[in-house]
Amino acid sequence: MSALTIFTDTEATTPIWHSTDAEEIRQQLNAKDVRFERWEADRDLGDNPAAETVIKAYQHAIDRLVAEKGYQSWDVISMRADNPQKEVLRTKFLSEHTHGEDEVRFFVEGAGLFCLHLDGKIYQILCEKNDLISVPAGTPHWFDMGSSPHFTAIRIFDNQEGWIANFTGDTIADAYPRLP
């Protein structure tokens, strides 16, 4: 179940707010200009879908976002527990970073934890299948896929180059809860 847990950025052990209610989560995040919606990820993708299969299955969702916001490119990130790159990728995404564009992700399988560092607070969003999230450009954040990752997400970009991150060098992420 999707969840939002909020901490201050000075106290990593005691949450100040928590909910698994999609509407409450939406309201909290919208107040910070973060888009959070429950879409329908209802296509059968099989066990280990190729990127082209995922794109084809959800072209309608991509088209909708492109029509709305003029996004220019997209790709698929899919992780499984047997991926030999899982530790390297987990470590990379666990470093606080920003992007020069909105971070738009549509989860079509599994789950992952987005952690946003906004106005003195840490917003930990457990994103699951069906969740669409858009994090405003320039927001410091990190992402945890856990030690046994299982998710597939469509990433939508408003540039032709795809994923570009600027690492902040802040080690704050190390203090906050992670996925098992």
Ligand SMILES: CSCCC(=O)/C(O)=C/O
């Ligand atoms: C579910 S996409 C996670 C990886 C990524 O693209 C990113 O920018 C994490 O912050």
Ligand SMILES: [Fe+2]
């Ligand atoms: Fe990111």
Ligand code: NI
């Ligand atoms: Ni919970």
